[in-house]
Every structure is written in C-alpha cells, then in structure tokens.
Amino acid sequence: MTDLKSLPVELSPVFEGERVRKGDMQVELGGPSMEHKCELVQARELDEIEDGKIQVIGPDLDTMKEGQKYPIAILMEVAGAQVEKELEAVIERRVHDFANYIEGLMHLNQRYDIWLRLSKKSYKKGFNTLKYLGLALYKLFKAELPFIEKIQFTIYTDPAKVKEVHDSAIKIYETRDAKARNLKDENVDTFYSCALCQSFAPQHACVITPNRISLCGAINWFDARAAAKVDPKGPLQAVPTGECLDEVKGEYTGANEVIEKRSLGATKRFYLYSAFGFPHTSCGCFETIAFYIPEVDGFGFVDRGFKEPTVNGLPFATLATQVGGGIQTEGFVGIGIEYFRSPKFFQADRGWNRVAWISSTLRKRIDDAIPEELKDKIPSEKEAAHINDLQKFLVEKDHPLAEAIKEKQASLTGEAEAQVAETPAA
Secondary structure, eight states, X not given: OOOGGGOSSOXXXXXXXXXXXXXXXXXXXXXXXXXXXXXXXXXXXXXXXXXXXXXXXXXXXXXXXXXXXXXXXXXEEEEOTTOOGXXXXXXXXXXXXXXXTXXXXXXXXXXXXXXXXXXXXXXXXXXXXXXXXXXXXXXXXXXXXXXOOEEEEEEEOSHXXXXXXXXXXXXXXXXXXXXXXXXOGGGOSEEEEEOTTTXXXXXXXXXXXXXXXXXXXXXXXXXXXXXXXXOTTSSEEEEEOOOEEETTTXXXXXXXXXHHHHTTTSOOOOBSSOXXXXXXXXXXXXXXXXXXXXXXXXXXXXETTOOSOOTTSOOHXXXXXXXXXTOOBTTEEEEOGGGXXXXXXXXXXXXXXXXXXXXXXXXXXXXXXXXXXXXXXXOOTTTOSSHHHHHHHHHHTTOTTHHHHHHHHHHHHHHHHHHHHHSOOO
C-alpha cells in the first residue's frame, strides 16, 4: 500500500464544490455521454479481501487522451465486524462526498449516474493514475468511518468490464430499493435526514421516509437507519416524526424542525407528498425532475439521461436550475426514481392522475409503476414533443386531465370570439 504522502495533490474539505470546466479538464470519466458507468460498494467477509489493494482494469490516466471521455466503474469492497449489507448504499454515497476532497477532481451524482472530471493542473502535478483516487478514498474512509476494517478497490475503465459491472450493479440497486416498499410512513416514529449534498446545496437536506427515498435514489429508510446507528452525529441523522400536521400533504413537525435546523433557517417547512405550497428542497444529485405544465394542469417528468428538450421546450439541465441549490420552487421538485413506486407518490396532487408526460428514457425504468389504466394515456416525446401535441394527445386518449383541458380550450375560444365581436368594424 502506497503511503498518503505520495499523493501528488492536496486532500481537504476545502475542495468540496470545486468545478472542473470542460476547457480545464484532462479527462472525463462517466458523465452524460457514457452509457455505462457506476460505483458500487459490496460488503465482504474479512478473509475475502486484501486491505488497501487497489487495481485499475483497463486504460489508466497516463494513457488516456487529453480532453477525451471514458467509461468507469468503481467497485469498493468493504469488511468489518460492524459492516452490514444495509450499510452498502450509505458507504457508496460517501464516495461522492470524499472524492470531492481531492484537489482538481470533480465528482457528481451517484450509482449509475457518476460523472468525474480531472483537471489538467492536477494531472500535471502527477495525478496520472486512478490508483490515486483509490488511495485517497481509502485513507478518507478509514479516517471517517473506522468501523470499516478492510477496504479494497477495483476501478474499471475497460468498456466491456464496465458494462459487466454496471449490469450487475443495476440488479443490486433494484434489490435494495425493493426492500422498503412494504413499509409505510405512518407505521414508523422516526424518519432520517441526509445532508451529504450540502457542499453543493447548503440550504438542502433530504428527509428520508419509508415511502420517500432520497432524491439521489441511493439511500432508502433502512439504509439511513443503519447509517445513523453507526454514526449518529454524521450526515445521516434520526428525525422523530413528531406530530403529523397534514396527512395528505405529508407535513410533520419533526421534518420541519430538522429542515429548518440543517438549512440554517433558510427553509422552515415542507410537504413530503406535494410539489405545491412548500415542496421538498432539492440538491443537484436528483435522479429525475418533476415539472408543472400549466397548459394541461399536470406534471412532466424527465430523467438525467434524457438529452432532448422536454415537452415544454426546456432540457434537463435548464430545468435543474429551477430545482437545485436547496431552493423551493412550486411545481418543480427533484425526486428519486423509487418514489414513482411509492403509495404516497404526490398524493396531495392527485398522484398518477396528474402525470401528463414522461421522457422515454425514464419510462423504460418505471413502466412497472404506472397504473395499467394510464399506460396508454401518458405520452413521451415520441407521441407529444410540444405542448399543443400534448393537449391533443391527452384529450384523444381521455386522460384524467382531458375534461379540464377541453373546458380551458372552450373558455379561451369563447373569450377570443367575444373580443372579435366587440371589435368595431373598420
């Protein structure tokens, strides 16, 4: 194991939130243009792994072309007497946290959406192998999470291997997510809050409940409970639910108190099951965005992997500016994909009956969650690329929003005819 003194760049929380722009990057790993990328933590027995072992399978930084983009899969295997399967997702989410301590390295998102950029400056300082990434993470995890006794890293950049790890990881993520589906918010007296994204969104903190996964989609209620148990003063903390102020909107005194405290007073209350009034704040790592479409009085949903403009003409990146940073914007909310399968899915906003449009890339991943009677009534960009197309489609398919759309159109037509009638003849 190479000693940390050999790390050619600085390692400090001061670098959290550092951005590496395209013109300043040496290479990009993962990101929007790469179909396969992921990071995965797996719990092992103590005798199954070698502490401090770091391997790179595929091209390393010193052979990658400047300014180019490459696939990446980071497999982190951990072991220890207190290391449980339920901690895998929590440890996994800390990769984002700790990777951003590395000077000149930008890490965004999680799971199958990771996006890394290394700066030219850090590369010229000698950060010319991905083993340095493993080395930095090894030291930080050992220092911050001492219950982990052994850590082993395998970093894949070979496209075939990356795809293999990615496909395996997707199945593991799904198994984790499914675990909390039978538990209800009203059956527990403790929620959990997560502040892992505050380096990028200081006003934001997630409130994680059995029926509302973290916005990044990486941490469910069981994961959060396990994390708070081993590190009660860490970024994931227990939140007594307190009094339920509104059962339909999902407002709890405990959630309000913790969000006010962790946002330093910037946000004082929010609803867990509504995009209106006081919507849950968002960071920048959300898996999907819910956006209100006033022309049909419904919601559109788009995932990070969708590259085209949405039905309202705005791409994911532009919508993200309306949502991220810990601000509350009515009608715009970042959510985790598992929330689509929640029995509390926007229940205060009429749930699935208010869903008017879903990007095709997202549709593939949540088709099982869409109520059978609505499957042919909710379009993607393939059926409705623009608002006029959307209105027409929803009316033709007799979507639950159809009557309201027809009434609005009739009202507008009546107003237009009245204006014409009142206009004096020339």
